[in-house]
Amino acid sequence: MFRKVLVANRGEIAVRVVRALRELGISSVAAYSDADRGSLPVRLADEAAYVGASPSSESYLRMDRILDAAKRHGAEAIHPGYGFLSENADFAEACAAAGIVFIGPPAEAIRKLGSKTAARQLAIAAGAPVVPGTDRALSGWEEARAAAKSLGYPVLLKASAGGGGKGVRRVDGESQLQSALRDAASEAGRAFGNSEVYLEKLVDEPRHIEIQILGDQHGHLIHLGERECSIQRRHQKVIEECPSPLMSSHPDLRERMGQAAVKVARAAGYANAGTVEFLIDRDANFYFLEVNTRLQVEHPVTELVTGLDLVEWQLKIAAGERLTLKQSDVTWRGSAIECRIYAEDPDHDFMPAPGTIVHLSEPSGPGVRLDSGIFEGWDVPLEYDPLLAKLAAWAPTRDAAIRRLDRALSEYVLTGVRNNIAFFREVLADAEFREGRLSTSFLDRFFKRRKKAVDDPEAEAAAALVLALTAACTHAQRVEQSRWRTSGLEDVLR
Numbered sequence: 160m161f162r163k164v165l166v167a168n169r170g171e172i173a174v175r176v177v178r179a180l181r182e183l184g185i186s187s188v189a190a191y192s193d194a195d196r197g198s199l200p201v202r203l204a205d206e207a208a209y210v211g212a213s214p215s216s217e218s219y220l221r222m223d224r225i226l227d228a229a230k231r232h233g234a235e236a237i238h239p240g241y242g243f244l245s246e247n248a249d250f251a252e253a254c255a256a257a258g259i260v261f262i263g264p265p266a267e268a269i270r271k272l273g274s275k276t277a278a279r280q281l282a283i284a285a286g287a288p289v290v291p292g293t294d295r296a297l298s299g300w301e302e303a304r305a306a307a308k309s310l311g312y313p314v315l316l317k318a319s320a321g322g323g324g325k326g327v328r329r330v331d332g333e334s335q336l337q338s339a340l341r342d343a344a345s346e347a348g349r350a351f352g353n354s355e356v357y358l359e360k361l362v363d364e365p366r367h368i369e370i371q372i373l374g375d376q377h378g379h380l381i382h383l384g385e386r387e388c389s390i391q392r393r394h395q396k397v398i399e400e401c402p403s404p405l406m407s408s409h410p411d412l413r414e415r416m417g418q419a420a421v422k423v424a425r426a427a428g429y430a431n432a433g434t435v436e437f438l439i440d441r442d443a444n445f446y447f448l449e450v451n452t453r454l455q456v457e458h459p460v461t462e463l464v465t466g467l468d469l470v471e472w473q474l475k476i477a478a479g480e481r482l483t484l485k486q487s488d489v490t491w492r493g494s495a496i497e498c499r500i501y502a503e504d505p506d507h508d509f510m511p512a513p514g515t516i517v518h519l520s521e522p523s524g525p526g527v528r529l530d531s532g533i534f535e536g537w538d539v540p541l542e543y544d545p546l547l548a549k550l551a552a553w554a555p556t557r558d559a560a561i562r563r564l565d566r567a568l569s570e571y572v573l574t575g576v577r578n579n580i581a582f583f584r585e586v587l588a589d590a591e592f593r594e595g596r597l598s599t600s601f602l603d604r605f606f607k608r609r610k611k612a613v614d615d616p617e618a619e620a621a622a623a624l625v626l627a628l629t630a631a632c633t634h635a636q637r638v639e640q641s642r643w644r645t646s647g648l649e650d651v652l653r
């Protein structure tokens with residue numbers, strides 16, 4: 160096993176990896192930029208390495224600076240977290256050339272799966288069903304028009320590289336296609352340095368379900384079941400759960416999807432943790448979407464339900480250890496749901512809302528897990544994704560997990576920056592969510608229901624009462640915490 164690992168990331172995922180390293184007795188080095196000089200990962204790690212100015216292009220995306228930091232601090236390996244350099248095949252190769260272990264899949268596997276069009280071709284060859292579409296990047300407007308006409312509208316334009324919903328445009332007719340093609344390519348170029356886009360037939364009201372895979376360097380691959388990731392804003396997930404509610408009515412679906420995921424991973428020569436993503440239509444037919452060649456933001460729900468530590472396994476596999484788990488060893492117990500806590504405004508198209516965290520009181524209790532990267536007084540930077548923390552709850556049943564997560568959210572006090580905590584409580588109380596009627600357009604329907612309710616005078620009055628009671632409870636909670644703190648200080652002064 161490694162003696163020292165550099166964590167080439169920031170925020171809650173850097174904290175998660177640093178803590179995993181400490182539990183394994185491995186020294187940690189936290190990379191940091193100017194904006195993250197006083198961050199929680201820097202405070203928790205054994206050592207810290209400055210890698211540049213606040214913009215990620217001058218710090219977390221600088222391969223040379225990350226590698227130099229690893230060498231200066233004597234790190235034997237680099238954990239990239241997610242985002243930044245985590246799916247960069249060139250970086251994985253540069254690590255190998257420098258004699259440093261990249262904690263992730265082989266560079267060649269990243270390269271094969273990093274392009275969504277190349278991954279589609281690989282999936283087809285492996286026998287996995289794919290959404291109808293083009294199998295290579297579009298050469299221009301004329302090819303796009305012909306392909307869209309052949310597929311039939313509506314279609315999706317999608318960036319060949321990257322993720323996070325960037326470079327994606329829905330097109331309902333030919334009149335929209337040219338501008339959408341221009342906008343998607345432009346956004347993809349800015350986000351990923353690659354402006355290539357391709358076309359897929361739009362699957363109406365799909366569920367977005369992904370399969371977690373895990374494989375060692377000796378050819379042993381298994382899957383750890385699914386995560387339901389259908390609740391998204393701007394093509395980015397905000398609530399995830401394991402297992403998917405769909406599995407209760409389709410008991411064989413998990414194994415069929417799991418087998419397809421393993422086939423795709425094996426065809427790519429995959430090792431370490433990864434995620435194979437699928438769309439599922441109304442008739443429960445599933446279609447390969449893409450592969451994320453890294454740890455996922457939503458990995459905690461899989462860990463809560465399977466009892467496995469994915470970061471620990473990433474480290475063991477990267478160190479050359481064999482995966483001792485057989486497929487039959489993997490079991491799924493209970494239900495886990497996760498909310499991504501963002502500094503953003505749900506009432507204004509989820510716009511980022513950086514600022515200073517004035518007061519923070521985080522929830523806890525049995526079955527509650529919080530992966531957080533913040534503290535009171537922390538300035539949430541404008542330069543990065545506004546993800547602050549991930550709150551997850553586990554319980555024996557989905558209904559119990561929802562109630563537990565709602566309880567935890569009710570105890571979560573975060574002031575100074577706008578956030579989506581109250582929004583999540585609304586979603587958890589929504590009838591369609593509780594019934595498991597989910598799709599990637601869930602939030603569109605939710606906001607329409609919400610607006611209709613607010614336009615109703617009686618519903619508006621009821622909503623105002625709920626908000627007033629919530630505010631009163633929050634105020635009382637703060638007063639009690641203030642009393643406790645004052646009492647504690649008096650005890651110390653005595």
